[in-house]
Amino acid sequence: MTETRAPNTLTPSSPAVAPGVAGAVAPDTLLRVDNLVKHFEIRGGLLGMSRVGAVKAVDGVSFSVRRGEALGLVGESGCGKTTLGKVILRLLPATSGRVEMDGQVLFDIPARGEPRRRPVYASNEAMKKVRQNMQVVFQDPYASLNPRMSVGELVGEGPLVHGMTDKKEREALVRDMLGRVGLNQSHIHRYPHEFSGGQRQRIGIARALALHPAFIVCDEPVSALDVSIQSQVLNLLNDLQAELGLTYLFIAHNLAVVEHISDRVGVMYLGKLVEMANVDDIYANPRHPYTVALLSAVPEPDPHRRKKRIILKGDIPSPANPPSGCRFHTRCWLREQLGRPERCTTEEPVLRALGSGQESACHFAEEISPEAVASAVASSGPTVTAEP
């Protein structure tokens, strides 16, 4: 039972249009990420100085986010989605790759293979200006708020840092933001420890909004919340996007949540983008064996729809030495069906367009059909061995 995306009927709570958003239709892309790589070096050897390996958290990811769009990024733990977010926000230094935000290059570092050239970094002033336009909402409501600052100080810190020194003006802005995220304006003098998880997450959102950013990276914003609170925050994020024309990079591991809020969804596995498509297409007919397995593994909150699943064998490989060729080949059900074609282990698949906005990084994406999926489900079978 799929509903098409109904037009946004909700009227924004406050009429004022946030000053930061350009009225005219901006050029299509807000954020461009080219071949982004982030390796965490593993130190070893005698003095702990020599480099003995690297965790390839993000290993060459490219995508772009259109203005006003909500791009979902989904994947299991260890796939590098959170690292990707932090590198884009320059909270973590990138190993190589290029990120451009609203026309401003944040950094452009040559990859190892490329001809040597000097890496480019946005200057501190430029970064400060960009940060005003690019904000973040974190996962843990308890850890992302400084316990020793009042709500007023927390939400007002951004504007203060960006020059809004007039206390009155700041307070007004803070009150406006609190109202916008559904919090009582009197909370301005209260401290984080006096709020529930859901309310703290709203404070985090208000803090991000205070700078009137165009782009917000939401890193698992609702994962730590209870179901009923989760829906309140998701609705809030939806309303804000519609009202302020915000652009989201929405990172989460819960597929249902990502499907609900995103326009487009990217699926990541072991540091790479394996599939990117519009939200309806990706759920209706996934074009990568991992996405298929992922979707089939999610239990439906409906006893009637208990379905047989594709059960992937083994564990997620270690990002320190990923499998050769296609990283999913060690657990791929499609490869088994196709008699383990050699390409899977030798040639790393490239994210290629398959038409109607769908991209997949699988050599045999075209082989995925309902029948193939059904036989994969059948062959999964119980992982329990026979009766002792």
Place this chain on the structure above:
Amino acid sequence: MVGRSLREIIWARLRRDRVAMICLVILVVYYLIGILGPVVAGILNDSPYTLHPDLISEMGGKPIAAYGGISAAHPLGVEWGTGRDILAQLLFGLRISLVISTVATLMTVVLGVVIGIVAGYSRGVTDNFLGRLMDLILAFPFLLIVMSLSGVLTQRLTQLGVPEGNASRILYLILVMSFFGWPYLARIVRGQVLSLREREFVEASVAMGAGRRRILFSEILPNLWAPILVYATLTLPNYIGLEAALSFLGVGVLPPDVTFGSMLANSVTYVNVVPTYLFIPGTALVILVVSFNLLGDSLRDALDPKGVH
């Protein structure tokens, strides 16, 4: 409705803690006596320096009155041989002990926090260097160094214009204690800074465009004063005990000035004959040190973040 800041909550919790309150009162009284020492002594019309040979018997310098010359004029007795008033000595001694330990603690805290933050925040080479420096200082045999250098350094200080006599020796004690003391705090602060900078609210500030200085002073430092405060209230009594020990070993202040330590040191000779010489400064020292320790413990529990939620 104004929110109750962390500080108010901690103060409210402390107030509920009877032990902490008693200790706080005792310490305030000690510090008042310390500051007003001379005035109090003045009231009793006696200074720790005036000799009262008339109170001393011919029996080897033993005070005439019993229990070490306890009398109306000298409620705590008089010193063997010279007849100097013990109560006045206690008041003046307390003052010197408090001055030494408090100033040494302040210097330790300042040094410890600054170096701790620099080490914790800068990481890389500076952190390594400072870390090794701390280890080096911690490895020093403190007592040996203090005793052997005392003569030389106090002279150096007097040459630098510090007034003769005990001023240079007191300054020496303060310098030595804080020099060997700050690494302990620096390590704690460094550890805290390392963990705080990983916390998401610091990353949020960075994402907001806050500069390095703002991160340090408005995000990290406010979260540090709790461990610092606890450390200070536990270091100060250590320094008082240390000063007493050093006086005992002859590195402390010279007569005619006295501190708790030197009083204890001199009392050992007469312990069989006049035990009060040992018990009076001993009890005063114990009450002072125990009060600080208990207050420190109560403070630590009150500041425990788990309790704050």
Place this chain on the structure above:
Amino acid sequence: MGGLTTRWSRIASLGAVVALVAGACGGSSATSAPPASTAPSTGASTAPSAAASTAPSASAAASGPKSGGTVYLLTQAQQFDQVDPQRAYTGEDMAFFQATIYRSLEAYTISPDNTKASQLTPDLATDLGTPSNGAKTWTFTLRDGVTFQDGSPITCADVKYGTSRTFATDVISGGPTYAIQYLDIPSNKDGSSQYPGPYKATAAQQALFDKAVTCSADNKTITFNLNQPVADFNYTVTLGFSPVPKAADTGESYGVAKPPVASGPYEVQSYQTGNGGKMILVRNPNWSQASDPYRHPYPDQWEVDFGLDPQVMDQRMIQSTGNDQTALMYGGIMPQDLATVFVDPNTAQPQYAGRVVNGYDPYARYIWINVQKITNQKIREAMAVALDRASYRKIAGGEFVGDLADGVIKPNLGMDYAPTNMWTTMFGQAIPDGGDPAFAKQLISQSGAAAPTLTFNYADTPTYGKIAAAVQASLQAAGFTVNLAPIPPGNYYSTVFDPKKAGDFGIGGWGADWPNASTVIPPLFTVKGGWDLSQANDPTFNTAVAAANAETDRPTQAKDWQALNTEAMQKVWAIPTLFGKASLIMGSGLATGTGANGGLYIWGPYGSNPYGDVYVK
């Protein structure tokens, strides 16, 4: 500070700060020059006698001395300073060795009475020695039957050889050097003797010594030829002239590596130094009472225990349980325990009757004033007048540590002592014991100079720290400004003797080597004297001293010393403070042969325990 101070304060309280360096022995009025007469000399006239405490009779003592048992000697020192007879120079050590293992030509009489005890009794010699050639030659004849512990007879050659060892100053160091000073042997340009001692002497040099000291044909009579008339040379031979068998001599290590050869009633069975170390003396089988009328060795064995904590020793002696019942203590009772054992200096607490005594030790205590720095005599007078000597004594330990002094010659020096009236008439008016700041201010104004800032030197011990505070307070009351300059006890004297480091005035103490002021005035107030802390160098005074030294008539000589003592006080080269006293204690199981009712007494000549007179009850 604890350990170090207590050790020094013990010695300080004993008044023997000087002991370790200067070496001392008390003395009493010497008999007149004529030999062999043991007539009692003119006793001390005015000084309060230091009679032993007249204790009620101890029952056991009545039955008289008996032999047997072991006497323990507790000491804080790690070892005896020197065991070698030619090098021992500490009063208590010499008293102990003389009563037990070493015999010498002459010895002091064993008696509780100060005057009698300071008279000589023949020991190895048959008489008190015969002076001739104007007291420039002295001969002594050895008794028959005197032997070393191995039974070999003690001959004139042994005494001669013993005396010659003193000349090897590089090896035999730290001992008395009267042999070098008096024996008629030419000296080199630098003043050292041409005879370098038996180890290095060439035949020619040995001949020089053999000429100065000769033995009779029967090897029984020894003759000393002196380079100057010495009226009391028979006293000098008690210092470093003991016999040593040449065969057993090992030079520097003599008496340490192997036990020394004993001549007295006991021999050294074992000697182990350091904390917990012991020296055991057992009876010398080859000693005979017949050959030694002087000594009565009552105990069978002596055991010296080294390296004990002074406070613990005090408690053990007071409680006196187990072995401590038959123990003596090296050094006096600590001030804080005096009240436990004494009612007043002359009466003990009932349960300690006969076991404790307070009396003169060899030392006179004073404050030297550096006359090169404080040149104005009126200022020095003002300092003397201002000093609160009463509280000085009270802090030091009250009456127990000494009588208020009026000079550097102590009453126990017999005829050499006479009151100087320093505190009565010398400055024109009586000076109260507590000092007279007003009169001091007058003297300062008369001096025509402002009251100077003075630096006061003293050994850095708790007791001396308090004394310094009293000195400071009393002088400052008279207008002086006094800076205290404490010196670590270990190097007090090396500091104050160094003109660059010495202050303006400081604490000093001195004991006569034998009962003649010739061992007090010259050392303290003449540059050549060797202990001139006051840096006094008055030509007329020096010539008077030389004359007195040369005076052979003892009573006239005594008058000279009295005059010089008064003159020194008049010029305020020093401010006399205390005639030192000591308080000794012995185990409850001991008694003395000649003490009143067997009670303990101080043996005058060395201010020591009466080692030669103790027995186990």
Place this chain on the structure above:
Amino acid sequence: MATTRGAQEALLEVVDLRTHFATADGLVRAVDGVSLRIRPGKTLGVVGESGCGKSITALSIMRLIERPGRIVSGSITFDGQDLLRLPEDEMRNIRGNEISMIFQEPMTSLNPVYTCGDQIAEAVSRHGSLTQREAAARAVEMLEQVGIPDAKRRAGEHPHQLSGGMRQRVMIAMALSTNPQLLIADEPTTALDVTIQAQILELMKALRERNGMAIMLITHDLGVVAEMSDDVSVMYAGKVVESSDAITVYDRPHHPYTKGLLASIPRMGARRERLDVIKGVVPNPLNLPSGCLFKRRCPYAMPICDNAPPLRLVAEGHVSRCWLAPDGGRPELGEAPSAAEAEAAALTLTVANP
């Protein structure tokens, strides 16, 4: 409320369980009137948001409540015995043997210093009289049963050498090594990734079929509950607010909270613009409102809701703690039976056997 068909004896029946915590800030009624039952060989899903008391209920059943918590009242009948009355040594025979428990954080519930094999062998030998070698063999066998490849080698490895999924399998092996009649699983897959979760759920289903053990599955994930449960109990603020078989709870929920919960979760493939929302927050345990604890957040709140609704039978084998009429409509005024009488009836509830 009698049942129509032969009452099937319950393996475990909890009646009016109350477990309170005397904290410094006041009395917290973490579990305040929980009644539920588990049928032999069946799986009861206990669902509720954080702080609703579901884990405390499980710990109470295992009698693992420590100070300042205390089981105040109620009864827990297991195999005919009331666990609350059992002496500690007998309880120790049941704990880990008849009833086993697995937890959410596999990392913290396995002892890091012992190998997995040793830990399982220890669990086995504690309740059986096996020699050491027999226990070790049994351990390897159990590891194979839970689908751990190369079990022999893995038995010698320490927990930190295994992945999250693998560690959870070791936990299950340990819990099932003694063939318990009931397995209590407290958020077993919450910390796992969805593909690993699928593996564990499949494993539990397979083991359930083979060993025939009952499972009490505690989770906040409505998908997992739907996937695994035969019966479902929904908890809110320390009380059971609705119990029935899984189909009924999902298709015809009676209690407004259950309805709100089901409406507020995003469903895959069923994108809606806005999610329905349960307004407000869970009441603060230190000052609970009078009457129905959900009344402030309930769209159907009525005056009657001021007195506490009992657990009432609203349909065959379907109870609900709400004054709404069995068909979900508003009851006529004045018809409310007295609270006590209704509560008693509910206690004798049995769950029809679908």
